[in-house]
Structure formats: structure tokens, C-alpha cells
Amino acid sequence: MTESASILTDDDILTQALTWKKDGRSVALATVINTWGSAPRPAGSQLAIDETGQMVGSVSGGCVEGAVIQEALEIIKSGEPKTLEFGVSNDEAWEVGLACGGKINVFVEKLD
């Protein structure tokens, strides 16, 4: 997670996703759909990922972005959307978690 990515507004995230797509790249969008406890980013927060793993935006302020990117690259290939769960209560499914103790669900989809 770079500084420049964290200060981008929502508008820039979707604009960047469209720009990548028009450049002929494959793109995935990740959106926080639910949060419990002290999650770092609210529902509606978005992250755009291109096929090379570049990203703009944030779904957790850096805690789980690495795992989201990995899944996004899979979803870019399969085309099947998926809801990911992150949080301390779900650590058998995911090695990454939220240090803050919160829990979030992230919907990841390919931009067709």
C-alpha cells in the first residue's frame, strides 16, 4: 500500500479502473460490503486491481490488500465473482487478518 494510493478518492479508483480497461488490461474491483467491530475502512470502500497486480484504493488500509490482490488475479482469470471474509474470527480460512480485531467481507468481481 503506497501513500499515493491511500489519498486517492473513490472517483479516482473507478476512473483508474476504466482507464486500465480501455488500455486493454484485465481489471478486478473489490468492494467492502460489510464490516463488524473496528474495521479500518467502511462498507462501500473500493480497490481496483489490474492484471499485473497494480492497485488503487483501499479496502482495509493495508491489512488484507495482499490477499485481495491474489484472489483478484484468480477472479480475473475465472470471471466468477466471489465474497471474501477477513477477520480474527475466521483465521482457519485466512492467514491474513485484521490486526484491529475487526471483520470485513469483500466482494471481488472482474470488470468485463
Added chain:
Amino acid sequence: MKTALLEELQQARAKKRQVVLATNLTSGNQKLLYPFENEESSDLAEAARNALQFDKPATFESDDGPVFLNIFNPPLRLFVIGAVHIAQALVPMAAGADYEVTVIDPRRSFGSSFRFPNVTLDNRWPDEALEELDPDRRTAIVTLTHDAKLDDPALQHALKSDAFYIGALGSGRTHAKRQQRLLKAGFTAEDFTRIHGPIGLDIGAKSPAEIAISIMAEITAVLRGKAAP
């Protein structure tokens, strides 16, 4: 998500429309909803309206599984009529609460960048300025001049708009006179109830900064559905 749908979403946002992206989390099917642009009374439309009004994305349980409602609201705006002392306190507070603020005052000695550095100033008559600024459902309008020549044209324009909040500075007596003038101008008593006056929540405010707090508190209460619009 279909690229065409994302393009439509971006166009809607550029036009400052209130739009909801509804995503079926099971199938991935998506559509855009504009729930304030129609009278549709379905549960989904209601849920979308609520999400927009309270700036809070939500999950709607449909017959076909959960549907995530992501909201795209245009920015909040505040138009202040009267570059007066209270405005000097109100403007930074509103900016801090993420409003795009414009101060409107044709009296250039009041509405000067010396008195309001780094603030968007409009030196046209209020009705002319509001005509172009085009207040929408995400706009609050506040008149502070105490001068009917400036306040009334602004209020008349505000009442014809969808502004979510209209407030007018002045005592109860001033407000009663204002009502008579606006009724004479053809507005109904019901129209007039949209104007919050005397302006602000009753917190015993005295100084300009305190009055600004009471105004900002009232605007917030209306925005978040805690007080009547």
C-alpha cells in the same frame, strides 16, 4: 461488472445524480438505481433511498439472495447568503464537515477575499447566483444578511429547489414578517415550513461561532434524518 455499466455510473456521478449500484452477491448481476428520480415504492427502492439519505451502503435481502447497495452521492454543498460575521465562523465548520461552500453576497465590501480567504465567493444577486448553482437534494441554503432585499430572493429560489435544508437568520418577529412577504409572493404556508427560522438548534448560542455551531448542528440533524426537513 460490465464496463458499459461502470461508464454509465461514472456519467451519472459526473452529472451529480444520486445513484446506487445494486449488486446481487450470489450471481454478480448488477444494475444502477436512481431511487429519487421516480416514485417507485418497492422495498428495494426504499432501501436504496435510505442508503443514499444516510450516506450508508446497505445489504438488501431480496428473493434472489443478498443485494449490496453501494451509494454514490454527489458532494454536499452549502450556499451561504450574506458574507457576514457569522458566515466567517460557519464557512470553515461546514468545509470541515465536507461541504463545498459558496458565499453569495453582491456587496463587494462584505464578500471580499480579504474577509474570506480561500473561499468561493459569488458577487451576483442571490437569485441569479442560485439559478446557476442549481441547488439539489444534497444542498443546504442559509440566509444571514438580515436584509429582505437579499434574503427574500434567495429564499424564493430555495423554496423552488430540492435543497434538503433552508434556514434563515432572524428573530421570531422577523420570521413572521418574512412569512407574510412570502405568502404575498405566492408561496403557501406549507412551503414556508421548509424554512428553518429562527435558524439553528436552540443551544443558547450568543457569539457568531456559537450560532455557527447551532446552524451546522441543525443542518446535520436534517441531513441525517434526526430533525424534520
